[in-house]
Amino acid sequence: MQVDPNNLVEGRMDVVLDFAVEALRASKESEVYMVMAGCSEHVIRLRDFEGTTTGLARALSRGDIKVERGSLRDVVRALHGGVTLYYLHESGRWIGDVDVPPARVGFIVGDQDGLSVQDEDMLDAFGVPRLSLGRRPYLSWFIPVILSSILKPRW
Ligand SMILES: C[S@@+](CC[C@H](N)C(=O)[O-])C[C@H]1O[C@@H](n2cnc3c(N)ncnc32)[C@H](O)[C@@H]1O
Numbered sequence: 001m002q003v004d005p006n007n008l009v010e011g012r013m014d015v016v017l018d019f020a021v022e023a024l025r026a027s028k029e030s031e032v033y034m035v036m037a038g039c040s041e042h043v044i045r046l047r048d049f050e051g052t053t054t055g056l057a058r059a060l061s062r063g064d065i066k067v068e069r070g071s072l073r074d075v076v077r078a079l080h081g082g083v084t085l086y087y088l089h090e091s092g093r094w095i096g097d098v099d100v101p102p103a104r105v106g107f108i109v110g111d112q113d114g115l116s117v118q119d120e121d122m123l124d125a126f127g128v129p130r131l132s133l134g135r136r137p138y139l140s141w142f143i144p145v146i147l148s149s150i151l152k153p154r155w
Contacts, residue, residue: 015111017053017060018141024049026148035072037116043070072108072119076126079106085128087120088147090137092130095150100131102155107131109143 013036020032024046034044044067049056059065079085084101086092087108108115108123115123133146 012112013057014053015140017056019109019111019144020046020049021051021053021056022141023144026144030144033075035070035075036067037071041069041071042067043075044068072115073122076108076123076128080126085126086131087115087123087128088133088143089114089130090132090135092132094132094134095147098131100151100154102151107143107147109140111140 016034016036020034023032024030030047032046034046036042036044044060044065046056046065049059049065051059056065060067076085083104083106085106085108086098086100088110108128133143133150138146
């Protein structure tokens, strides 16, 4: 399956790709799951990608990166238990008060519209706690940058 580059602007795929590039840049050990929801749901799992958003978009449109069927629920189900998961949200518990583990930790971040109510309910059902970086809402791709600036000095 290939990715339509037109989605970069109209479908705001840029938000998700910018996020992935920043998350992979923040830590060499990062693994990113991009969940694309629309008429059907797809998951792109990325590791060891070094490059720009344009480079990532090109790799996807050429079919160089695998795109699989799957949903946020599938990703959470697969990681739950083995990885400490947090849902990043302004309304969550202030990160300064939380002992975030230095390994086997995962952060769930919404796109420009945030997560759907159904996805939030699903995360609640899995017992995934909300973690806040403050009350100000940030762009998705700011999140890995802010998170690593808070967490790296602690670890
Ligand atoms: C642009 S925001 C989405 C805003 C959307 N209107 C909403 O109400 O969720 C993108 C994502 O970044 C994360 N985020 C933004 N600001 C945050 C903050 N202050 N603390 C924790 N997570 C935040 C959330 O996961 C959010 O879904």
